[in-house]
Amino acid sequence: MILFNGPNTPFGRMALATALELQVEIENKVIDVYSSEFLDAINPLRQIPALVLNDGRAIFDSRVICSFLGALRRDERLVPRDDWDVQTRWSLAIGLMEASVARTMELRRPAAARSETVIKNHDRRIACAITGLEAASAELCTGEPRIDRLAVAVALEYIDFRSVCEWRSHAPELARWLGNETERPCLAASRPREAQNAAPAAR
Numbered sequence: 001m002i003l004f005n006g007p008n009t010p011f012g013r014m015a016l017a018t019a020l021e022l023q024v025e026i027e028n029k030v031i032d033v034y035s036s037e038f039l040d041a042i043n044p045l046r047q048i049p050a051l052v053l054n055d056g057r058a059i060f061d062s063r064v065i066c067s068f069l070g071a072l073r074r075d076e077r078l079v080p081r082d083d084w085d086v087q088t089r090w091s092l093a094i095g096l097m098e099a100s101v102a103r104t105m106e107l108r109r110p111a112a113a114r115s116e117t118v119i120k121n122h123d124r125r126i127a128c129a130i131t132g133l134e135a136a137s138a139e140l141c142t143g144e145p146r147i148d149r150l151a152v153a154v155a156l157e158y159i160d161f162r163s164v165c166e167w168r169s170h171a172p173e174l175a176r177w178l179g180n181e182t183e184r185p186c187l188a189a190s191r192p193r194e195a196q197n198a199a200p201a202a203r
């Protein structure tokens with residue numbers, strides 16, 4: 001199986017970390033999504049991550065890939081299909097990724113095209129999502145590895161990596177937990193190379 005991935009995408013990292021945690025063998029192929037026309041035939045949305053199975057079928061998006069990998073392993077511990085609390089916290093973490101990526105992209109637009117209103121909306125959504133996850137920290141930060149937990153770690157590390165915002169003072173429980181969680185092998189092995197080289201404070 002080939003996982004078409006990017007160098008820094010949190011969605012792709014979540015899929016890769018899931019494969020690593022479940023010990024599913026995949027080839028992780030880092031591509032430039034913007035110039036990869038061949039991807040249209042795999043994912044008509046031309047987005048990464050996209051997983052191509054050995055029989056040629058394509059699976060996307062990141063949530064479906066993670067669920068597929070869990071089903072492949074017949075292991076419901078990491079991705080529990082019918083646990084709606086876990087699924088909802090997972091959605092919140094994915095929403096946090098989406099807002100953080102969108103804010104980062106907005107800031108890359110030429111100053112004249114940038115919208116302060118759009119940035120403010122992303123900031124509000126990011127702050128509220130972090131508040132919601134902090135309120136759920138008792139469920140999130142304990143027990144065996146689970147997809148909601150893995151997704152929150154990936155989202156928060158992306159926020160640090162792109163300097164999206166200072167969140168630790170608003171979410172002390174998550175901050176304390178992330179300090180150790182980052183050492184989990186599937187997170188360490190999927191961390192973007194640029195982030196590995198950056199000092200923690202500068203991520």
Ligand SMILES: N[C@@H](CCC(=O)N[C@@H](CS)C(=O)NCC(=O)O)C(=O)O
Binds near residue numbers: 010011047049063
């Ligand atoms: N809902 C998708 C979102 C994936 C996504 O937005 N990927 C970005 C990279 S972070 C991408 O492919 N961007 C290229 C584009 O949208 O043109 C998922 O969860 O996989």
